[in-house]
Amino acid sequence: MAGISIAASQDAQTPTHTAWRALRQNRWGMVAVVFLAVMVLTAALAPLIAPHDPQAQNLLERLAPPSWAGDSDHLLGTDHLGRDVFSRLVFGSRISLLVGVSAAMLAGVIGAVVGLLAGYYGGRLDWILMRLADVQLAFPSILLALAVVAFLGSGLWIVIVVLGLTGWVSYARVVRSEVVSLKTRDFVTEARAIGVGNLTIIRRHLLPNVVAPLATIATLNVASAIVAESALSFLGLGVPTHIPTWGSMLADGQLYLGTSWWIAIFPGLALMLTSLAINITGDAIRDATDPKVYRR
Amino acid sequence: MIELERLRKEFRAPGGRTTLAVDDVSLTVQRSETVVIVGESGSGKTTLTRLLLGLLRPTSGTVRINGVDLATSSGADMKRLRREMQVVFQDPYSSMNPKLRVVDIVAEPLVTHEPKARGRAGRAWREARVDELLSAVGLEPGAARRYPHEFSGGQRQRISIARALALNPSIVVLDEPTSALDVSVQAQVLDLLAALKRELGLTYVFVTHNLAVASQIADRVAVMKDGAVVEIGPAGTLFEQPQHEYTRTLLDAVPVPDPSRSRLRAARSRVAR
Amino acid sequence: MTTVLSIEKLSVDFELGTETVHAVRDVSLDLAEGETLAIVGESGSGKTATALSILQLNPVPPAVYRSGTIRFGAHDLLALPEARLRAIRGNDIAMIFQDPMTSLNPLKKVGRQIGETLQLHRDVSRRDTRSAVVEALAQAGVPRPDERAEQYPHELSGGLRQRAMIAMALVTRPKVLIADEPTTALDVTVQAQILELLVQLQDRHGMAIVLITHDLGVVADVADRIAVMRSGEIVEEQPCEPLFAAPQHEYTRSLLAATPRLAGASEGA
Numbered sequence: 001m002a003g004i005s006i007a008a009s010q011d012a013q014t015p016t017h018t019a020w021r022a023l024r025q026n027r028w029g030m031v032a033v034v035f036l037a038v039m040v041l042t043a044a045l046a047p048l049i050a051p052h053d054p055q056a057q058n059l060l061e062r063l064a065p066p067s068w069a070g071d072s073d074h075l076l077g078t079d080h081l082g083r084d085v086f087s088r089l090v091f092g093s094r095i096s097l098l099v100g101v102s103a104a105m106l107a108g109v110i111g112a113v114v115g116l117l118a119g120y121y122g123g124r125l126d127w128i129l130m131r132l133a134d135v136q137l138a139f140p141s142i143l144l145a146l147a148v149v150a151f152l153g154s155g156l157w158i159v160i161v162v163l164g165l166t167g168w169v170s171y172a173r174v175v176r177s178e179v180v181s182l183k184t185r186d187f188v189t190e191a192r193a194i195g196v197g198n199l200t201i202i203r204r205h206l207l208p209n210v211v212a213p214l215a216t217i218a219t220l221n222v223a224s225a226i227v228a229e230s231a232l233s234f235l236g237l238g239v240p241t242h243i244p245t246w247g248s249m250l251a252d253g254q255l256y257l258g259t260s261w262w263i264a265i266f267p268g269l270a271l272m273l274t275s276l277a278i279n280i281t282g283d284a285i286r287d288a289t290d291p292k293v294y295r296r
Numbered sequence: 297m298i299e300l301e302r303l304r305k306e307f308r309a310p311g312g313r314t315t316l317a318v319d320d321v322s323l324t325v326q327r328s329e330t331v332v333i334v335g336e337s338g339s340g341k342t343t344l345t346r347l348l349l350g351l352l353r354p355t356s357g358t359v360r361i362n363g364v365d366l367a368t369s370s371g372a373d374m375k376r377l378r379r380e381m382q383v384v385f386q387d388p389y390s391s392m393n394p395k396l397r398v399v400d401i402v403a404e405p406l407v408t409h410e411p412k413a414r415g416r417a418g419r420a421w422r423e424a425r426v427d428e429l430l431s432a433v434g435l436e437p438g439a440a441r442r443y444p445h446e447f448s449g450g451q452r453q454r455i456s457i458a459r460a461l462a463l464n465p466s467i468v469v470l471d472e473p474t475s476a477l478d479v480s481v482q483a484q485v486l487d488l489l490a491a492l493k494r495e496l497g498l499t500y501v502f503v504t505h506n507l508a509v510a511s512q513i514a515d516r517v518a519v520m521k522d523g524a525v526v527e528i529g530p531a532g533t534l535f536e537q538p539q540h541e542y543t544r545t546l547l548d549a550v551p552v553p554d555p556s557r558s559r560l561r562a563a564r565s566r567v568a569r
Numbered sequence: 570m571t572t573v574l575s576i577e578k579l580s581v582d583f584e585l586g587t588e589t590v591h592a593v594r595d596v597s598l599d600l601a602e603g604e605t606l607a608i609v610g611e612s613g614s615g616k617t618a619t620a621l622s623i624l625q626l627n628p629v630p631p632a633v634y635r636s637g638t639i640r641f642g643a644h645d646l647l648a649l650p651e652a653r654l655r656a657i658r659g660n661d662i663a664m665i666f667q668d669p670m671t672s673l674n675p676l677k678k679v680g681r682q683i684g685e686t687l688q689l690h691r692d693v694s695r696r697d698t699r700s701a702v703v704e705a706l707a708q709a710g711v712p713r714p715d716e717r718a719e720q721y722p723h724e725l726s727g728g729l730r731q732r733a734m735i736a737m738a739l740v741t742r743p744k745v746l747i748a749d750e751p752t753t754a755l756d757v758t759v760q761a762q763i764l765e766l767l768v769q770l771q772d773r774h775g776m777a778i779v780l781i782t783h784d785l786g787v788v789a790d791v792a793d794r795i796a797v798m799r800s801g802e803i804v805e806e807q808p809c810e811p812l813f814a815a816p817q818h819e820y821t822r823s824l825l826a827a828t829p830r831l832a833g834a835s836e837g838a
Binding site for chain 1: 349350351374375378379382383385386387390391392393394395396404405408409459
Binding site: 479480506509535547550558561564 | 761785824825829830
């Protein structure tokens with residue numbers, strides 16, 4: 001018998017397995033993933049890594065340059081209140097990552113539910129949900145965040161909820177279009193012919209097949225949520241000021257950019273590199289899970 | 297067993313234009329017979345199967361399965377009907393959820409209709425039944441743990457057939473089940489279908505554009521063109537003495553794997569002389 | 570009869586990550602002027618890879634041309650640089666595919682696309698191009714060709730698109746036409762018409778055809794010689810009538826046995 005017969009494998013090749021293998025082959029992707037892993041570890045082990053208390057002020061040592069550029073014993077120098085920049089950077093990563101990931105997850109859940117319902121049921125429900133999405137998009141998210149925070153006051157959870165509520169639209173659109181095309185595939189028609197209920201079809205057949213594009217958008221969303229949080233903190237509307245975040249460090253260091261450049265540059269670099277790593281990882285995940293992308 | 301009476305289906309395009317996909321089709325299928333619906337693209341045969349399966353509602357006309365009128369049936373009736381009538385689709389590559397293991401794919405009808413198959417409690421029963429079904433279609437039981445992409449087109453069609461048989465249906469609707477397969481694999485799948493029909497006393501409604509395949513398995517053939525049935529009759533008679541012009545055109549156009557019977561060759565050599 | 574194309578000991582591999590697929594194994598075939606050579610096989614037989622090798626259309630990577638030559642005129646097509654190859658593609662050797670939308674740009678009018686092909690290879694004025702395009706469409710059996718030339722591919726039916734693709738392939742009067750499953754996606758009545766068209770054009774222009782197909786019925790209709798492939802190798806090669814009357818290889822026999830036949834089919838003329 002002719003034809004390409006797929007050899008029987010010893011253990012089942014799960015789609016996740018294949019994706020992971022593909023991901024490993026992407027060099028820059030792996031660099032980015034490793035970088036992120038280091039970031040997460042740093043955030044988790046912050047108390048062990050940071051040499052100083054991030055909130056400890058020492059006016060005698062204010063504006064000290066980094067130890068390799070001057071002769072202080074602070075790795076990345078101190079800020080205008082004598083607080084160790086490196087320790088603040090490390091502790092700041094906790095907030096950034098926490099906010100970024102939580103906001104992305106919240107937006108992801110809302111967006112996935114909206115996209116699945118709109119795509120599967122179509123008709124009026126679809127119309128209503130998509131108009132809601134349009135309305136949401138019409139609001140500049142930072143402005144919306146400012147307004148909410150102005151009303152409800154700043155605070156960690158408020159920031160997360162606001163960013164989650166403003167970020168769901170891109171998920172919803174992508175999920176919806178995936179669902180619309182999946183809906184016509186034979187296996188969905190089969191399920192209906194067997195008599196499977198609608199909600200079960202959504203859960204069993206559609207959801208697992210939209211996870212891949214969801215994950216890709218989620219990673220991009222994390223990056224923008226981190227930047228958004230930094231912007232809010234920069235404007236003084238993020239988390240309470242005594243908790244170090246990269247955004248507030250940028251704000252503090254702004255005045256000293258010409259002289260004590262280290263106060264702002266390092267959080268800026270951290271922000272940039274983390275966003276970059278997250279974006280690259282998102283691309284790599286998409287490449288690894290998209291069956292149409294050719295792989296060696 | 298199956299009665300289609302004066303079925304019509306219109307589709308309305310957003311611009312307001314209506315297309316008549318199925319035009320006044322009446323057809324009956326008796327127990328244990330194989331009726332093949334032949335037609336080219338646009339003939340309405342696919343829409344007809346969707347109407348038959350209750351996935352589309354007709355614009356007018358009735359679909360009656362085992363005495364139950366689909367339009368007026370209750371939810372319970374429909375559920376019962378779904379057990380009795382199953383479907384196998386054409387494209388082995390899109391007819392299965394790539395994220396599910398074969399065991400879950402084949403067991404789906406079971407968990408939908410049989411409470412004893414559900415959850416952890418039902419696992420043993422479920423898996424045993426799936427293994428039984430997979431052997432019935434000629435696949436080894438170990439196949440259950442694997443994913444669809446690990447199988448060839450012909451094997452996937454077997455899995456589809458196993459799934460269709462899960463609830464012991466009496467009617468199986470097959471929508472171009474072998475069109476995407478290699479010729480040798482096609483022959484095997486057709487043999488399998490014939491064997492299963494004998495063993496289980498199944499009734500087949502088989503849709504295809506391939507007349508040669510039709511002639512191999514049909515008891516009766518219905519030829520469709522532009523939404524209507526232009527001719528219907530026992531296979532032997534229809535192929536040897538086609539009544540309708542379109543049937544004749546179709547038959548003439550089928551390429552025969554025998555150069556001495558090729559009209560094209562004959563015409564060409566006449567010109568060359 | 571003169572040989573117009575000669576494939577000698579062609580071997581092509583596909584490097585797919587962890588494994589290497591030997592898609593074409595030591596294949597040798599000759600194509601004579603004006604004849605139709607059919608390469609028959611099931612999926613994975615290597616027939617398409619062989620055909621695509623003639624114009625080096627296999628995606629590289631993963632394809633690797635391990636060895637062999639493909640002689641066309643005075644050249645070895647596998648050794649030619651891209652620029653020289655481009656002068657031959659669509660010009661002396663043309664190709665048509667199963668899906669006409671592979672060749673047709675959905676955003677351009679049909680006539681314009683055919684015209685572009687002509688202008689790429691010949692030095693023709695605009696007016697001459699226009700009339701050549703209409704002529705090509707007419708020869709391809711497209712009714713009202715001057716109107717159709719002004720339409721977009723999506724405005725044509727499947728059969729007409731196939732004819733438009735054929736017109737585009739034949740506008741430069743190639744010596745060789747490679748047809749990769751040209752009728753597989755078509756309805757059986759349209760299929761018959763397209764096959765008739767192809768042999769008509771062949772007789773008219775003296776063109777040789779390499780026909781890739783899995784359908785033995787199609788082969789019986791148009792092939793002069795047949796090469797049967799399995800797993801990258803040619804298992805049998807014979808002129809048409811002898812192959813059907815007395816197949817030598819058991820794979821050929823099993824293919825013939827597996828091909829469904831119309832029971833009690835009507836006689837040929």
